[in-house]
Amino acid sequence: MDKIRQGINKMQEQKLEEAATFFTEAIEENPKDSLGYINFGNLLLHTHDYERAIRFYQKASELDPNAATAYYGLGNVYYEQSDFNKAQENFQHAIQLGLQEADAYFMLGLTFQQQDHHKLALPYFQRATELNPNDDSILFQYGLSLAQSEQIETAVKVFSDVLTINSNHSDAHYNLGVAYLFQEKPEKAFHHFEKALTIHPEHLLAANGKKKLEEMLQKKNKE
Template structure:
């Protein structure tokens, strides 16, 4: 196992000090290899040491301005600090340089979503879902973006796909309940809100939705 592989293995095992020591040694041995700086940046990002992570990613880019994963790392640092413009710029750069992975499309989509640019988030979340069709989080966020842009039929289909992967997904049930209300299917909405509360009894939105329906039904008696 190489130093790089061992360092990443330490990270996976949660042995962060050992990982830091390994990456430090590999940089000392190979100071002109951008991969080591990217790996150390990933470790620092995981530790929420954003300033230092930024420095390591930028050093990697100094050594190789085509290092797509370094731009992806930069994007994550900026995203974590709510600097969405710089996050978008770096995620897009990573994609432009050929990083064809679900994670980078997902993060670019999430950046647009957090910045309330819902329509712009859609193609990236859709692509992430295509690249990783069994990822519940990706599919759920894509469903949210569809719902935010009033594409309710597609959102409904997507949330149902989420439930096909993870039957006990309370937020998918809640959102299907909201869509059912838009469709004026009160019984179906109540069914989904009840299911969300069965899975997660403290689901405030589902609880509020159920109360609103019950109040409405009482008033109509």
């Protein structure tokens, strides 16, 4: 087993010092190989040592300008630092270099979402769902961007798909409730606010939505 694979195994076992040793040895043995630097960057990202992680990813990209995962790593570092514009640039570059993985498209979508560019986020979330249709986190963010882009009918379908995968997704229940309110279906909205609160009793948004809906229905019944 090579040093990089051993280092990755140690990372997965949360034996980070041993992982660092293997990655260091891999770099010393093959200083022109970008993989050692990329994996050490991943380790540094995992330990929130962002400044050093950037240096390792940049070194990897200097050694191999086509190393898509180096740019993906940089995108993750900048995202963690809330520098969403730089994160966006690096995720886009990683995809352009051929990184056709759901996580790359998902993270790119999140960078647009964080910058309130919800419509720009949509095609990337959609592509991520195509590459990984059973990930409820990806589907949920896709649904959220649809709702924020006022594509309510499609958002309802996507939130429903989330609940097919994970019936205990309280945020999907809450947002489905909001979507049904927009569609003027108060009974369905009420049901999903209640479901969200059953799953997560401290869900403040669902509690607020349920309260306002109860007040609205009471007022309507009095009229």
